[in-house]
Amino acid sequence: MSPKTKEQYEEIRQKSAEAILQAALELFGHQGYHSTTISQIAKAAGVSKGLMYNYFPSKEALLDEIIHGVMAVGEGLMTLLEGPSSPGERLRKLLLNNIEMLKSNLHFWKLITSLSFQPEVVERYSDLIRTKARANLEVVEELFRQKGSPDPRREALMLSATLDGIFLHYLNLREDYPLEEMVNHLIEQFCSE
Amino acid sequence: MSPKTKEQYEEIRQKSAEAILQAALELFGHQGYHSTTISQIAKAAGVSKGLMYNYFPSKEALLDEIIHGVMAVGEGLMTLLEGPSSPGERLRKLLLNNIEMLKSNLHFWKLITSLSFQPEVVERYSDLIRTKARANLEVVEELFRQKGSPDPRREALMLSATLDGIFLHYLNLREDYPLEEMVNHLIEQFCSE
Amino acid sequence: MSPKTKEQYEEIRQKSAEAILQAALELFGHQGYHSTTISQIAKAAGVSKGLMYNYFPSKEALLDEIIHGVMAVGEGLMTLLEGPSSPGERLRKLLLNNIEMLKSNLHFWKLITSLSFQPEVVERYSDLIRTKARANLEVVEELFRQKGSPDPRREALMLSATLDGIFLHYLNLREDYPLEEMVNHLIEQFCSE
Amino acid sequence: MSPKTKEQYEEIRQKSAEAILQAALELFGHQGYHSTTISQIAKAAGVSKGLMYNYFPSKEALLDEIIHGVMAVGEGLMTLLEGPSSPGERLRKLLLNNIEMLKSNLHFWKLITSLSFQPEVVERYSDLIRTKARANLEVVEELFRQKGSPDPRREALMLSATLDGIFLHYLNLREDYPLEEMVNHLIEQFCSE
């Protein structure tokens, strides 16, 4: 009835798309990608099945969108490369940031981790993931170099492995895992000046 | 003329079941559990679709069999708890064993890792996996205790996390990952006397 | 432009569900429950295979629906218990009603009779069927009692048996069976004042 | 090892075939024809699946054999047509025979009744069944004629219907059904001189 302006339409689109993405993220994370149906997502998002296809041309595209959204997070990483504080301090900040991101969006990280082990998915994103991982690693490596570490690359690889291992264990055990303690120790071990 | 003997049948069964298990392991590992079809497994095993059900009552049961088969591996862990060599030496052996297991059955570990992040699946095995993980951890902890480590539990958790992280990265990058170097460093760091 | 209204959807649903039910009834009755496939039902109903599952969660549920729908028929039986006409007259009406029901929905009665001898199926409905049969019997018994019959229960059992036998034979022989004549004789024998 | 004579082989064949038929009869009667598998029959008969096909070329053939075996029963019916005793007495005997047959092999009759309502089966045997039924009916009709009944055909149809109805109810209700009483009443009604 009431004619809508372009802006209103755009707003509606945004809202619906966002709701769908959120619902998908949550369900994918909870039940896995394969076990989640379009119907479930639509219902959870409060829209019709058909509408989904107005925003995302396929289930895979929906996943794409989520993955890319994820990857966009942590873009601010580079800013840690330089700064007034010491390299150790910046490294420490990076770790704490990571932990915070993990804790603040468990769904999402479970999904990401889950996906990163589903071969049919990983193929589609492996380049993206590797690029991301490499970039990440290089930041850490650079920080170690600034710290004067004798073998920055190896140190970065070790830190990265340990951190991912801790994430893994935490995602599996949740409250049974002494996340804080582990991270503190990590900081002690890697971020001392 | 003469019917096959019981032994002959048994042998045949063994062979077919093994072929199916192997094919399933490989495909599950390659493509993920959900994306692998019974038809694919049958074709890869060189048998008909229906035959699988002579040996495994369902696709899920097939997965069960694989998981439990896997879990049985590495039972000899306990033997490392005591022995003539030093705790550090035994710890080193444990690490090397782990690496060997990983390298000798990549399919399997990809599958396991993959499964451990598929919520629909993990529920069925979470107890098993946790129990296994805990047992593992306790062995390592005990070795650190014998070594006189100030905080054996934390040390065990750190080693375990780092090792799993390394595994993760190795599984993702394969030949691009400096596995040997990482392990050597790990040994240096954790197994020195 | 405008989406369909709720009423339109409801109407569509009604129509499709009804088409499926009718097709199923006919085919189940013709070929038996087990020998009828979902594909056949769908084709007969003029819809796709998958659509059935929008309305009935399974083949069994479809059967359920049919059975319960059937059982609902003839609910008006009790009304015959009292009335201005004589008990004999009312008994006669009951018989004629039964015959009418039989003739007007042969498919259904073939199906019901067929099912009542398929052990895998009967278990699910035996309670329902027995309850129904008992209620039926009691109505007839009461009518005989009103008529002053010396042994109303036995008389009811005899009538019921004879009627079912006649049904049986009619269902098997169809136009070769002198249904009218048999019923008339039945009325003479049981409904005289 | 020990070479067997032709007679021994024949004996073995007989025994195996009989065991298979018995098992099939029981299982078909218990679970229905469709829900009974060849494997179940073989196991129940104590033979291998393959052996079954030495005796019966198919599941349908097995059913054939059973049906024809059944039909062979009651061949002695004709003998009742004449005899020293009165027609009423012979009619009574026929009824009692029927009841005895029913009670002594419930499985079998459940199966038969069940089959007689499975359209895909009935088609194959309808001629046989109708012929049988007609023959049966004619015997009864003749007895009524001998008894001097005014309408022997109708009387025969009525008796036949009532008897079948009683069978039906008995098969469904078993010990809850007053079979004896019903039959006695039937005899009183139809067999009085």
Added chain:
DNA sequence: TATGAATGAGCCTTCATTCAT
């Protein structure tokens, strides 16, 4: 004769996707 492993057609069911309104 006897065995049971092996086959494969065909069934029920699911679900991403399309489409008329």
Added chain:
DNA sequence: GATGAATGAAGGCTCATTCAT
């Protein structure tokens, strides 16, 4: 933009039947 009925390809599974020994 929005709806949900409809489609159909594809998957897991069953089971009568075959066959090598």
